[in-house]
Amino acid sequence: MLAEFPTSIRCYLLAWKLVFDAYSTSSFKIKTDFTEHLKSEECVSPLLEFMFDVLGHSAARPLKLERVGLAAGEHVKDYDVKLAEEAETKEKSMQWLLVHLYYLTLKYIPGLFRAWYIACRSKQTRIAVESWTTKYFSPLIVDDTLDEVQKWAAEQEPPGADENELTVKVSRPAREVTAGYEVDEEQATIVIKIPSSYPIDSIAVVGANRVAVNERKWQSWIMTTQGVITFSNGNIIDGLQVFKRNIVGALRGQGECAICYSIISADKRMPDKRCTTCKNLFHRTCLYKWFQSSSQNTCPLCRNPIDYIGADTAKRRR
Secondary structure: OHHHOOHHHHHHHHHHHHHHHHHHOOOHHHHHHHHHHHHHOOOHHHHHHHHHHHOOHHHOOOOOOOOOOOOOHHHHHOOOHHHHHOOOOHHHHHHHHHHHHHHHHHHHOHHHHHHHHHHOOOHHHHHHHHHHHHHHOHHHHHHHHHHHHHHHHHOOOOOOOOOOOOEEEEEOOOOEEEEEEEEOOEEEEEEEEOOOOOOOOOOEEEEEEOOOOOHHHHHHHHHHHHHHHHHOOOOHHHHHHHHHHHHHHHHOOOOOOOOOOOOOOOOOOOOOEEOOOOOOEEOHHHHHHHHHHHOOOEOOOOOOEOOHHHHHHHHHHO
């Protein structure tokens, strides 16, 4: 019955195709809103579980794309409704749409996919998904990611009067993005490494050359850049922008968070909570985590009470 590609299944899958079409033409903010909605409504797990049941992963027999003529990149990246209707069988039409939707899932919502993959209780399914993804999809996703970074780097807006341009170099053979910012005739440089099995495995950020700051602050910038990439659904461009903003902010003398030693946090906020006693600044997310871990509402430095909620309420009232 399923091999006949019933209308209900066709409608469900084509609705997902429309969702990803909306992703392809939306701003970063809108994409983030879409992703949060899909996460809160738990929409992705039913799609992936259905997909891997139909394509054989849950039985440890994943579909071999060569056998059904779908191994070529253009077949994975595109789905033509009219051509699909002319397919040899309705089952092949369904397989083509599922393969294309999986590619779009990895391209637009890799964070939600990885969350499902980590939570998957079937070791057999995870192993089948990992090898299948690495073989057929990861090379395409890595190329797409590097293309986006290269295009963004070429189209960067001119830096401000007191800023330098972020130098970005893309190495396809090494699957790396190198970013440098000039400080006192030296380059503060990081390297972003994309694993061959991305997005099964996460992107890593490594410090290549530290300039003008101590090791602790430098490592905090690297961790923040890594966190932003993870937080923003694998977006390297967002991580590069935050890395630059941390450097520029430090050079301008802007206050850093006294907990994480970064100016920009993983959720892209400036430190906006100040202790009224010692006058140190904190990111609200860092301060909230400190409250949770310490089980007390006190400043992590001077240990005097901080009225976290009351200050926010007063600010909103003003």
